[in-house]
Amino acid sequence: MSDSETSDSSVEEIEIKPVRPVPRSRPKQNSKDKARSPARSLSPTSVLNGEGTVAKKVLDNYTVTSSINTKIEPFPNVIPLNVGGVKYMTRLSTLKKFPDSMLAALFSGRYTVDKDADGNYFLDSNGILFGYLLEFLRNGFVPPREHAVPLYREASYYGLHELAEKLNLMPAVVSLIVKESHKSQFPNYEEIKEEVIRVAMENATFTKMGEVFMYVFKSEFIPKTNTFNPNHGCIIESAQVKCGPWDGPVDEEVFVKCLESDLIDDGFDVKPHEPKKKCRYYHGQSCQKFVYRLQIMF
Incomplete structure (x- = not known):
């Protein structure tokens, strides 16, 4: 050199x-x-x-x-x-x-x-x-x-x-x-996502299809009539995962699509989620609560 x-x-x-x-x-x-x-x-x-x-x-x-x-x-x-x-x-x-x-x-x-x-x-x-x-x-x-x-x-x-x-x-x-x-618009998003994966794994033990019911709500439902029975056996009792409430313009459907897309990006085989299933209770006022079903294939 x-x-x-x-x-x-x-x-x-x-x-x-x-x-x-x-x-x-x-x-x-x-x-x-x-x-x-x-x-x-x-x-x-x-x-x-x-x-x-x-x-x-x-x-x-x-x-x-x-x-x-x-x-x-x-x-x-x-x-x-x-x-x-x-x-x-x-x-x-x-x-x-x-x-x-x-x-x-x-x-x-x-x-x-x-x-x-x-x-x-x-x-x-x-x-x-x-x-x-x-x-x-x-x-x-x-x-x-x-x-x-x-x-x-x-x-x-x-x-x-x-x-x-x-x-x-x-x-x-x-x-x-x-x-x-x-x-970041949704509260405890990562914890909810992890819970969805855990529930899906548990439910897929025998069928390899992890079915998860989610109660997703942007705002709390408040009954307006005295005849409304809060213990009416609501459909949300079948939900294993809960998310809500949150502030902002996005609704529940946006949350589910966000979660679905995120899981797919992570490599999970996710079936398109089904339309929300509404509660059938009515006594002076209908119950406005509903659940989503998400399916992950293993």
């Missing part, structure tokens, strides 16, 4: 040793040492993560350095990284390219970053995906669209809203944001 090549400061060598990425746990709030992060949140991020500024919550999990109680070790100009088991070498200026990102805050000297046994700064994240984030920081390279969804989450996690804003225009991310926003 020539002297001109070795002295070229624009070249950054990367040593990549792929291993199984270490799962990242949700950071815990630390009320004693809450970090003040300048990172901005994106509106789609709150939909995908169910919380506010992701980068700020991540920084809450790091120890804040103190010039009084802690000896601050300055970061070198070239940073050796271990990201979930994958090794990288990059410049400190690269990690701090966007001042309002979590990475810039993390390597600002205000936080203590753990090191591995070899002295590499350790980030508990998906090491393979981090390589794409690093390329964006270096030269603005936008990752391939097939990685758009997981990288959108990683960009949001690290507070790289510049990259997240580019990714959230890609079809897969747009579709995910719309889907998650749609599901």
Whole structure:
């Protein structure tokens, strides 16, 4: 290698040793040492993560350095990284390219970053995906669209809203944001979906067809006559899953279609749901309650 090549400061060598990425746990709030992060949140991020500024919550999990109680070790100009088991070498200026990102805050000297046994700064994240984030920081390279969804989450996690804003225009991310926003209209949606799957599994033990009756209601039914018997043996007594009430313009049919589509996207074999079955009770006033039947094939 020539002297001109070795002295070229624009070249950054990367040593990549792929291993199984270490799962990242949700950071815990630390009320004693809450970090003040300048990172901005994106509106789609709150939909995908169910919380506010992701980068700020991540920084809450790091120890804040103190010039009084802690000896601050300055970061070198070239940073050796271990990201979930994958090794990288990059410049400190690269990690701090966007001042309002979590990475810039993390390597600002205000936080203590753990090191591995070899002295590499350790980030508990998906090491393979981090390589794409690093390329964006270096030269603005936008990752391939097939990685758009997981990288959108990683960009949001690290507070790289510049990259997240580019990714959230890609079809897969747009579709995910719309889907998650749609599901967020319904209370306890994920819990209800899990309950539907569990009930279907139990009912499919002998027939391989999981039949689930759901009582879905946007608003509570309130009788208007004194002759209405609330213990009339309503059809909803056959329901194994309940969802409602909720605010917003969408009705019960939209919820069932949303759930049905979501299960199909997850790979379940779902038969088109049947029209709602209404209660037949009438005594001065008809009962307005009804159930849906959903069938999952196993």
